[in-house]
Amino acid sequence: MDIFLQQVINGLVLGSVYALVALGYTMVYGILGLINFAHGEVVMVGAMVFLTAVSVLGGGPLVLSNSTIIVFAVLTAIFVCSILAFFIERIAYRPLRNAPRLAPLITAIGMSILLQNIAMMIWGRQYRTFPELFQIESYTFAGANVTNVQLFIVGISIAIMASLLAVIHLTKVGRAMRATAESPQIASLMGVNVNTVISLTFIIGAGLAAIAGVLVSANYSIAHYSMGFILGLKAFTAAVLGGIGNLTGAMVGGILLGLIESIGAGYIGDLTGGFMGSHYQDVFAFLVLIIVLVFRPTGIMGERVADRS
Amino acid sequence: MSKLFLMFFGGRKNPVWVGYVFITVALIILPFLVEASMxxxxxxxxxxxxxxxxxxxxxxxxxxxxxxxxxxxxxxxxxxxxxxxxxxxxxxxxxxxxxxxxxxxxxxxxxxxxxxxxxxxxxxxxxxxxxxxxxxxxxxxxxxxxxxxxxxxxxxxxxxxxxxxxxxxxxxxxxxxxxxxxxxxxxxxxxxxxxxxxxxxxxxxxxxxxxxxxxxxxxxxxxxxxxxxxxxxxxxxxxxxxxxxxxxxxxxxxxxxxxxxxxxxxxxxxxxxxxxxxxxxxxMGNIWGVILGTFLLAILPEVLRDVSGPIQENVLGRVWLDPESLRMVLFGLALILVMLLRPSGLWPKR
Known part of the structure; x- marks a missing residue:
């Protein structure tokens, strides 16, 4: 039982990071119908900028408390990522808005390759360790271990997701975003500046990605220039699992994928009589995805969408 | 490009077989030309x-x-x-x-x-x-x-x-x-x-x-x-x-x-x-376009590999940027630029 609970806790921590990243995918997809392959790299840039900012602030002439350093470093990461995402959209996606469907997919892939390699030039090939900014404490709860970092990750994620839902559903900007997702043409007839809304969507998504990058590097206490690609892939899977274009779906899909992965990794050996080890955790995750999509072709919470050509 | 192609295959003055013979000979001797030159x-x-x-x-x-x-x-x-x-x-x-x-x-x-x-x-x-x-x-x-x-x-x-x-x-x-x-x-x-x-x-x-x-x-x-x-x-x-x-x-x-x-x-x-x-x-959808795209993308990274290190040495005096990542950066840039300039591909189906 305690192993199960432990896997559930690990899954929730992993899943809340996936959910944050998946939100960025799903918001862009909802409005542009585009798989933003470069989103994972934005997560990586967020983590890298955070670590750089921490070392600059910590080694500077000013003596700052650790919490001040963290807050400033996170803000720097969000700021840099937002600007980055703004320019990615401007350069690689906006000129292609009426192009054939696969053209922006290729520019997105190009952007991803570009960002990953520029990051390697700036931050090098080696793994960067997360600095000791706070005391890690471990609590035992019904036989399973929880650290304060893990609690913090889940808490922050929930808070951010709740405030995002509030922004989307309660504010004027949110209404404009929902209208644009329904139909950009009609939204612009109603006085919505579609271009601004799209830029804003990218900026919000990048902000979430920056925070997710910080959280994931805090969780594994490591960051690397190639961390974004796989994370982005998993998050995109989560977004599809939940029903792409649907915000609640992305959150549900993210948490679910995290749980599937960690429970799968823990139990897949017993299930298959030792034939498959924990190396197969991704197989397990993708199989669940395929099974879900066979029965619900538009994901768990997705609605029937018309085909785009 | 397609005009050149038409000249060989569809032009009335040049019989079709001239084009075929030309292309066949070119394809047969290509590996020897490539070996001799590169x-x-x-x-x-x-x-x-x-x-x-x-x-x-x-x-x-x-x-x-x-x-x-x-x-x-x-x-x-x-x-x-x-x-x-x-x-x-x-x-x-x-x-x-x-x-x-x-x-x-x-x-x-x-x-x-x-x-x-x-x-x-x-x-x-x-x-x-x-x-x-x-x-x-x-x-x-x-x-x-x-x-x-x-x-x-x-x-x-x-x-x-x-x-x-x-x-x-x-x-x-x-x-x-x-x-x-x-x-x-x-x-x-x-x-x-x-x-x-x-x-x-x-x-x-x-x-x-x-x-x-x-x-x-x-x-x-x-x-x-x-x-x-x-x-x-x-x-x-x-x-x-x-x-x-x-x-x-x-x-x-x-x-x-x-x-x-x-x-x-x-x-x-x-x-x-x-x-x-x-x-x-x-x-996409055009067989000749796909072959063109393949040859460009299969050969471009190799060209960039040969170029990205030595050019830095010659122009800037020493290798400033890791040639391997510079190569991939240029490759990514090429993908973006080609798609921006020709959104339906280099040689789209008409």
């Missing part, structure tokens, strides 16, 4: 470009003709490569001849195509993309881990000492001297691969103008309307998956025998994406 490595690069062209034409059936976005296409290439590797290497002690393995690889990859196609028939657009991506990863993870409890694929180490193609007892990887010209392994394989590529092109052209090809295009344009017109969308889509996969399987077999070594590392997601880039960048 060295033997480039003949190998040319060979790999031919393999990629076969692969891209197979993907073009799925993505370009039938409009089914496949992000895990490299799985079929892997299936073909491992089929060849298992049937002609010391791994199981089997050494089947190439004329037996090619059809087996064709069928096995086709079966995997149906295996992927069957559960995904109801999915549309990007949902299909993520499932195919997952399928590609599943195949790779299995190849990576099937070394225990029973050793089948040799795990991450891969399979070594794969037999080359042998025609009448003559191994193609050895150097032969014919008419005073030295035919290295790369040269011999060039002709085999060229033959296979031309056969693939022929099949693709015939498919495109067939009843099946028109059915694929109808599904790509509007699946519901195609169904209303009496097209059995289920069978036609499955056929697209199966045929695309079989082409990939043959290309994979060639890759295994040419390289003499396979490991799961050659079949990562990035490779699927690369092949997709070749198809889209060249001009």
């Amino acid at each position: 060295g033997r490595t480039w003949v190998r690069i040319l060979d790999f470009a031919l393999i990629y062209a076969m692969l891209a034409l197979g993907l073009n059936i799925v993505v370009g003709f039938a409009g089914l976005l496949d992000l895990g296409y490299i799985a079929f290439y892997a299936v073909g490569a491992y089929t060849w590797a298992l049937l002609a290497s010391p791994q199981f002690g089997l050494h089947l001849p190439f004329w037996a393995i090619i059809p087996i690889g064709f069928v096995v990859a086709g079966i995997f195509g149906v295996l992927l196609g069957a559960p995904t028939l109801r999915l549309r657009g990007d949902y299909l993309a993520i499932v195919t991506l997952g399928f590609g990863e599943i195949v790779r993870i299995f190849l990576n881990n099937l070394d225990h409890p029973i050793n089948i694929t040799n795990g991450p180490v891969g399979i070594n000492l794969i037999d080359p193609i042998q025609i009448a007892g003559v191994s193609l990887t050895k150097s032969h001297e014919i008419l005073g010209l030295e035919f290295s392994g790369a040269h011999s394989y060039y002709y085999v691969l060229l033959f296979l590529l031309l056969a693939t092109v022929f099949v693709c052209i015939r498919l495109e103008n067939s009843r099946l090809g028109r059915a694929w295009v109808a599904i790509r344009e509007d699946e519901t309307a195609a169904q209303a017109m009496g097209i059995n969308t289920r069978n036609v889509k499955l056929l697209a998956f199966a045929m695309g996969a079989s082409f990939g399987g043959i290309a994979g077999g060639m890759f295994a025998s040419f390289q003499g070594f396979v490991s799961p590392e050659s079949f990562i997601l990035l490779e699927s994406i690369m092949v997709l880039c070749m198809v889209v960048l060249g001009g």
